[in-house]
Amino acid sequence: MTSGLPSFDDWLNHQLVECAREVGEDVATYVARAVASRMVSDLLQAENPSVKELLARLSESEVLTHEGMPDVSAAIGDPDRLRALHRTELLDSPPDEVYDRITRAAAAALDAPHAAVALVDVDRQFFKSAHGMGDGSVEDRQTPLELSICQYAVANGAPLILEDARRDPVFRNHPVVRGGAVAAYLGMPLIDHEGNAIGTLCVFDSKPRLWSTGHVQVLGDLANLVGERIFGSGAGTDAKRPRSAIPPG
Incomplete structure (x- = not known):
């Protein structure tokens, strides 16, 4: 497909081509996305757990791939941060009613x-x-890192507030956006006593939100x-924070 859809008339196909051009894509890529x-929206609304596998496969197929997200690999791969994460022994641990x-x-x-x-x-x-x-199955409890928005709150060590990520100059390029x-996201980093952010407590929605x-x-x-x-008393979101890893948008 290069010029339009067979079910569209000439005017609709012209608009399709123009819309694709506006975002720098060809028609095939625009329609596939x-x-x-x-x-993704239909599976989310149905609370179908296969939405995570769908997102992962779409990312692997590069349907959702787009340049523009900042590289935070240095902060995420920081040895001190990773040691702090693994010390918690929470990775791959079973569900806990407290959390x-x-x-x-x-x-x-x-x-x-x-x-x-x-x-x-x-x-x-x-x-x-x-x-x-x-449903809480093992497959539902993890995603590839490239599908994580939380990694940016972790890299910054500060709250990440997105009311409509689709309009954000940086996060509109993220695969899950x-x-x-994800349209709206609010995430708080979980920071130990030494200032290492290991994860987040976050909420998100597929629709825009105004976070007060x-x-x-x-x-x-x-x-x-x-x-x-x-981590024990005194840790959380108010501990010493690492330097910002994301340029201001």
């Missing part, structure tokens, strides 16, 4: 369909707890509870 976004209560509370308090305690490893994102994200899985100061405060308080559970 639109179909992928609809598939599940916190993610349920986060989703309820912010009226968000999805919430998670996400741990960011060097090549993957593992969900210690997840609300509204499948391009795929339609109250939302940020509530999620920050809940993230502090997660941090105290992991």
